[in-house]
Amino acid sequence: MNHKTDQQNILIVMTDQLTAKALGCYGHNEVISPNIDRIANQGVLFETAYSSSPLCAPGRYAFMTGQNISRCGGYDNAAYLPATMPTFAHYLRLMGYKTYLSGKMHFVGPDQLHGFEERVTTDIYPADFGWVPDWNNADQRIDLWYHNMSSVKQAGVAAITNQLSYDDEVGSRAVQVIYDYARSEDRRPLCLVASFIHPHDPYATRKKYWDLYEDTDISLPQVARPAAGRQDAHNRRLESAIGVDAVALSEQEIIDARRAYYGNVSYIDEWLGRLQDTLDECGMAKNTTIIFTSDHGDMLGEFGLWYKMSFREWSCRIPMIIYNPSRFKPRRVKQAVAHVDMLPTLVDIAAEGADADQPAPIDPLDGRSLLPLCSGNESGDTDRAISEYLAEGTSAPMLMIRQAQYKYISCPTDLDQLFDLERDPDEKNNLAADDAHSKDVRSFKDQAADHWDVDLIREKVITDQQRRRAVHSALTIGRYQGWDFNPALDPGEQYTRSHMDLTAFDVASRYPKPKPFKPKPFKRK
Template sequence: MTKPNILVLMVDQLNGTFFPDGPADWLHVSNLAALAARSVRFRNAYTGSPLCAPGRAAFMSGALPSRTGVYDNAAEFGSDLPTYAHFLRRAGYQTCLSGKMHFVGPDQLHGFEERLTTDIYPADFGWTPDYRKPGERIDWWYHNLGSVTGAGVAEITNQMEYDDEVAHHAVAKIYDLSRGHDPRPWALTVSFTHPHDPYVARRRFWDLYADCDHLLPEVPAIPYSDQDAHSRRLFDANDWTRFDIGDDEIRRARRGYFANLSYIDEKIGEILATLKATRQEAIVVFLSDHGDMLGERGLWFKMSFREGSARVPLMIAAPGLTPMRIDAPVSTIDVTPTLCDLAGVSMMDVEPWIDGRSLVPTAEGQARGAPVAMEYAAEGSEAPMVALRQGRWKYTRCALDPEQLFDLDADPHEMTNLAADPDHAETLARFRGMADDRWDLDRFDADVRRSQARRLVVYEGLRKGGYYPWDFQPLRKASERYMRNHMDLNVLEESQRFPRGE
């Protein structure tokens, strides 16, 4: 049986509330809209952890941070943790990554046979938080609100340069795959850094949103004193008192964000058009690592279990899966077992260890009753936080904070915490029991603190004397490209052409 090719399209920091059933109709994203029309669309998909590195490690491994040890943006992704790239490669796939995956540590492949670009963020331990110093800001790597006040137009930025390169190499790789030199099925992951801040966009995309009706959040800023405990920590982590954020700044930041989503849509269109032009077929998965609050409640970026930060788009177009919308809550940690299921690849050796479960039965109509779990133990927190989403309910817990319980059907903006409401005591008790069964928060906290302390020592030691970075260095075998004198020109020209003989 021929195994299907797989194309994973990942973006960074895309708020899932803008994808209620595919992209909202006011977004200028025609390619994503076309993909949605042929996909299973998961309306209520959540990240495993609302931050880049822990969210991506959870997505690739199918396991949450308390299992992977990838707690924050400077925690090592252990080379002994199987990913979908390992499973597929083991089953005979050629696996390739173009773009970001925010791997930290000396293993910069994690099952990918080939990597076409370097990463956009550092691979070392330099961004390690320290729970021993609550409230400490590290300005050179913590987010601040300069991304909001600095929103606007530019023709090139650090992020655009990166995503231009990611798309270029992905298109070239798809062309190369069409030549058929390698008979194996392929799994290509293309991972962009947009629409992640800074909210700076090219003029032609910026102009698309001149008359947009969605440039202000539905829930305006809530006073600092009225925010929940974790949201206050995020305000402080973002150094909010040094910035004056008014409606004009909010409009420009959101406009830049939407513009960059249109920019990424164009890149995705180029990739899908190349796939079609080369007559190749593939399962296509589209998702984000986490969301962006975009000024809702006065919050920006991620690091929160609130819907804008934790909810992400997830769409899967695959033979045998009828395009439809699914409302049951699911998680990005379900993607790895789903890909293996669709490819006929066994995960039996590690299945008891992972947290995710295949979405294929859900897409085929089976009920999904298990709660979706999330964890967060990174910057802006001072102790691990956990959450459960099941049915209409979302529950959050942290040893430092009051519990939260929200009815998302009645209260989609999470304005009313029902944890202290006697009418919901039974629901609260049920979620408490599920959380007790799943987590030992004292142990979780001790594990995070031990990891942080070790990494801080190692980082300081490795930055003394000679410096040997772990950042991925893409190799280009120039003597094996185009025409060289160890090649037969006639054979070369024929073998490098697709289609042949037309």
């Protein structure tokens, strides 16, 4: 056993654009993900977990800060997170943890650590203000970085891509972190975030994973694109934002895109297995809590839409699994939860076995700890998840509230939406105008009004967009100095160097430690 401390080690495996709707443990029978399914069956699976904002950086900012994006300012994929904003990495360091990040977190600005003591890769996306939307010109596409349909039209097999290169590094560096921690003398517990870009588009997967689905009957979307005039207002804006009508798609192209996506889910599943195997090799498996999740999902052709930016289930509903068989019995939790619940949950996990009291919240938190639900205690739980959207594809604040069987969506430019997900899991029937549900709609309207001032939020978002766009324009004139993270690497301290005691270094770098080497004193004959 490599128990350096009574506190739990924590491994967070975060994926990008992985919808809960495309995993076997959430009811999908086509995707091959045995490692994810195993921790789901042996751990605590949250059946009704949502992204706090269905876009990369906003979802991750909510995940890191425990705050909704309207509070922390994580509006879009070029949103600035101040260095003074506390994240769960800060809290865990206050509680004695060594915190590592391998992979993507989409931080924007000069602080690329935000509480992590070590970061072993750069990010895959830019750290500057180049991707700021413009709500004053919301109908205008920004072709430099907006999604388009190339990912679907070009779906298939690739030996290597930008994303595969990145995730190969993320996974191997995360494995190395576990090895380095196991053989180090550091007594602090470990929190490692291994954050992968897959199965995010482009939908290109290695032949190994493509071939896994050779005998699988890949289904078409459950809900086809509605006829002209029947798509709801937000979906129509997303059609324009991703350029759906710029191409014609065949059924085979849709199937190929889904097949490649599923292949990349299997690729991520393989990395999860390798990380678990490494924990086991290093005697850390029983004392490590694993959390598996994603920043948001992917529409995968449902309603004719692709990628994210939607509150529909395929885009907004995420996997969330907490796995620690020595601490929690297998359980499926029905209560609605969201990314903002992760910070208080991690603080509670870290508090078990800690010598000192857990720190009080530095800033107000919008989430609650999920540990009571992990133990089956539902008493007093809100059973509510909130998601906000303040980026491209809209010109006004959008809000989703999931409570009990209902999902409510509001935006001042659109008609309200209300779906009964128990009776209508595909979200085909909007009940907002149904007299039989007028009380439900009124209740949700009141909750939305209590949650935020729509006009004030819109004004704050536009002002912030304008400021960042102006700053970015200035910084592109003359010498450009980026904020992209440069991992520290000192070749003079790697492997074997002449200033090191060779035998001592070889022993120190080995796990488990070898038997002591005690040669007899050398005497010249």
